[in-house]
Amino acid sequence: MLLKGKIAIVTGAARGTGAAICRRFIDEGATVVVTDVLSEEGRTQAEELGPQASFASLDVTNETQWTSVVNDILATHGRIDLLVNNAGILHIGSIVETSMETFRRVVDVNASGAFAGIAAVTPSMTALGGGSIINIASIDALHGMNGLSAYTASKWAMRGLTHAAALELGRSGIRVNTVCPAGGNPGMYGPWGAQLMELGSATTSYGANRAIPREASTDEIARVAVFLASDLAAMVTGADIPVDGGHLAGDYIEGFDRLSKDS
Numbered sequence: 001m002l003l004k005g006k007i008a009i010v011t012g013a014a015r016g017t018g019a020a021i022c023r024r025f026i027d028e029g030a031t032v033v034v035t036d037v038l039s040e041e042g043r044t045q046a047e048e049l050g051p052q053a054s055f056a057s058l059d060v061t062n063e064t065q066w067t068s069v070v071n072d073i074l075a076t077h078g079r080i081d082l083l084v085n086n087a088g089i090l091h092i093g094s095i096v097e098t099s100m101e102t103f104r105r106v107v108d109v110n111a112s113g114a115f116a117g118i119a120a121v122t123p124s125m126t127a128l129g130g131g132s133i134i135n136i137a138s139i140d141a142l143h144g145m146n147g148l149s150a151y152t153a154s155k156w157a158m159r160g161l162t163h164a165a166a167l168e169l170g171r172s173g174i175r176v177n178t179v180c181p182a183g184g185n186p187g188m189y190g191p192w193g194a195q196l197m198e199l200g201s202a203t204t205s206y207g208a209n210r211a212i213p214r215e216a217s218t219d220e221i222a223r224v225a226v227f228l229a230s231d232l233a234a235m236v237t238g239a240d241i242p243v244d245g246g247h248l249a250g251d252y253i254e255g256f257d258r259l260s261k262d263s
């Protein structure tokens with residue numbers, strides 16, 4: 001019961017990583033407000049999560065909706081202890097073929113949405129004496145990849161925002177950290193799924209040289225979010241925590257450690 005009595009908002013939580021975070025938070029004693037633009041799925045998700053969950057419709061790019069959701073939670077629960085900025089969208093495409101409109105939309109949801117969330121909860125968290133804000137970024141916030149210019153830029157922006165917010169809010173008792181997963185809901189690749197299959201080994205070999213050569217599950221990401229939300233992480237702020245199976249540690253080369261000077 002690491003989060004007993006805590007009140008949490010999780011964005012983009014109708015499915016995938018956000019839903020897994022809600023499940024883990026509830027298991028640890030928190031009360032969770034599931035938010036998403038997908039109202040039907042979000043409501044169903046909250047019902048499945050049980051009495052410690054409720055649903056609120058929230059487009060993270062809409063400041064008015066943020067104000068209304070935060071005010072409703074404060075009216076009902078009196079406090080907000082935890083915010084998980086998890087909502088995100090992906091775009092895959094070359095720089096030349098990515099329109100400015102698409103670039104702006106990806107940055108708007110992934111980075112501006114997190115900014116709006118931090119701004120919306122900061123006054124009540126400050127009055128409460130503290131809180132924990134967790135930004136779900138990506139391994140793409142720590143390195144670059146071709147075909148992902150908009151997404152990568154948005155996730156680096158989210159990580160920069162995390163560092164600035166951690167410094168600004170630390171003295172108010174608010175910790176701000178980034179989780180950087182390699183993995184999550186494969187459904188996020190939806191529109192590109194078939195094309196990725198066509199690329200064959202070029203995509204299946206991605207991650208094969210990791211220390212742990214697979215993608216993180218949504219629950220493995222959620223467990224790190226629980227740690228950051230809890231008092232176990234009382235001295236952790238402004239950190240970027242990869243949940244990437246050692247992807248960024250370097251490359252595993254099969255057999256290299258079996259070479260011997262005698263052979």
Ligand SMILES: NC(=O)c1ccc[n+]([C@@H]2O[C@H](COP(=O)([O-])OP(=O)(O)OC[C@H]3O[C@@H](n4cnc5c(N)ncnc54)[C@H](O)[C@@H]3O)[C@@H](O)[C@H]2O)c1
Nearest residue numbers: 012016017036037059060086087088138181183184185188
């Ligand atoms: N899937 C992966 O491989 C992967 C890898 C690294 C990081 N991530 C990140 O993890 C987070 C969760 O993604 P996921 O894997 O669960 O994918 P997902 O597509 O299942 O979840 C994203 C959720 O965000 C919601 N959303 C989109 N735009 C929104 C908006 N404007 N306002 C509110 N909600 C909105 C969607 O409706 C969806 O429920 C995202 O930030 C994503 O970038 C995912």
